[in-house]
Amino acid sequence: MSKVLIVAEHLDGQLNAATAKCVSAAKALNPEAIDVVVLAADPAAVAAQAAQIEGVSKVLAVANPANEHAIAQVLAPQIAQLASGYTHVFGPSTTFGKDLMPCVAALLGVAQVSDLMAVEGPYTFKRPIYAGNAIITVEAPADQALVATVRTASWPQAATGNNAAVEAMGVDAALPTSTRFVNLEAGKSDRPDLQSARRVVSGGRGVGSAENFKIVYDLADKLGAGVGASRAAVDAGYVPNDMQVGQTGKIIAPELYVAIGISGAIQHLTGIKDAGTIVAINKDPDAPIFEIADIGLVGDLFQILPELESLL
Incomplete structure (x- = not known):
């Protein structure tokens, strides 16, 4: 049976809606379990939000001061270590996921399936090519972990109302010192977020x-x-x-x-x-x-x- 690990995207203590869409994609696999991992300096608030998503079996909360900012090179070694025992590792096909998931795939020594938009089987998926003008069916090897980004525009947001267990996890992975957070430049607006706006x-x-x-x-x-x-x-x-x-x-x-x-x-x-x-x-x-x-x-x-x- 499949067992899926989903990497939660969050900012300023708020879970991004893309995570719930990844859960919808994971549910299409009919897996044995869907776990969500939250990596942060203090993951408690975000982990509690992730635990409410319907279909989530367990939330893994990884607290580390190095996780205060979402740096792919810092998060990837921790996710790669946690991926042991999971058949699938999903992340959203957002700026966050596109930056992070290829690093995870490289550390695991596997190819990545990008922009997963439909599930045909445990290792068979549909994804767009040629700027979305053609849809291809991709079959991934079943004898290794599958790392994929989920095309969030193709999946509904999973409902809330769940009360999954939250488990604190310690990850002893060697983190790089060559990449560091300097600052975040982001536009401030009271308008709805572009990627989740109705x-x-x-x-x-x-x-x-x-x-x-x-x-x-x-x-x-x-x-x-x-x-x-x-x-x-x-x-x-x-x-x-x-x-x-x-x-x-x-x-x-x-x-x-x-x-x-x-x-x-x-x-x-x-x-x-x-x-x-x-x-x-x-x-x-x-x-x-x-x-x-x-x-x-x-x-x-x-x-x-x-x-x-x-x-x-």
């Missing part, structure tokens, strides 16, 4: 400038939405790169996605294909974004958005 409003090159992005923020605030951007808008310096949506940014699956002044390059469409309803506003009637949009409006965004905002 509604997202994104702006593209058509917005024109960083100052003009206020019109996108205003609409997002009316909708209670997170704010994203295309790579073109990020490269032009309109917004910071942590707002980028797409193949080289964040893969998201909100219930509502509003694309403003975004032409719809294939790399951007990759990041929003799992959205529930896609609304596109663009003055170019031939923009590729209209090919996948559920609702399309051709016109000048600087006229349309104020009207839309006043109606809201």
